[in-house]
Amino acid sequence: KNEVEQSPQNLTAQEGEFITINCSYSVGISALHWLQQHPGGGIVSLFMLSSGKKKHGRLIATINIQEKHSSLHITASHPRDSAVYICAVRGQGAQKLVFGQGTRLTINP
């Protein structure tokens, strides 16, 4: 079993839909990152969080430390949101990130 599990692996939705991507992890962490990677592109850090909730525009990330679970939400999804979203956790006292396998999101117009 991987230390970081994401679901779903693939998600296709229509423009405007509310999107949720989930991440579960099995180790104690100091921080959790959500990353975005467009096809053939680089990787962008969307959020880094260790508790509670963060919001940037249409993106919201939440984390429940007790349940070892995080969610990434996209409101009013748009085709430009189509990308792979990667969850990564940083262990306590560590700098290494352990990555999930990624969720491929496709938003159709």
Place this chain on the structure above:
Amino acid sequence: DAGVIQSPRHEVTEMGQEVTLRCKPISGHDYLFWYRQTMMRGLELLIYFNNNVPIDDSGMPEDRFSAKMPNASFSTLKIQPSEPRDSAVYFCASSYGGAVHTGELFFGEGSRLTVL
């Protein structure tokens, strides 16, 4: 700020050749990471440096891989000799660790390596 700068963006080489990938981290960042991304294995950490010193190289696949960071503004990842299974996208990332070691990570655009 220019962000993390990697070169080359694309490299095609023949098996057995030496490959050198380069990275310039964001000024002021004290952590530098080298990652490899493949379809089969996703993102994997190869090695990371703190204040130019290698801290953890347990992800380096074998002796054919080496990494250096001679100063705070430059790092190299070298593969010698290269093999087709080394074909991947290699990402460099940097962060500022600060006092709590929870620095946000900034990635370069990646170097896509193809070994024929």
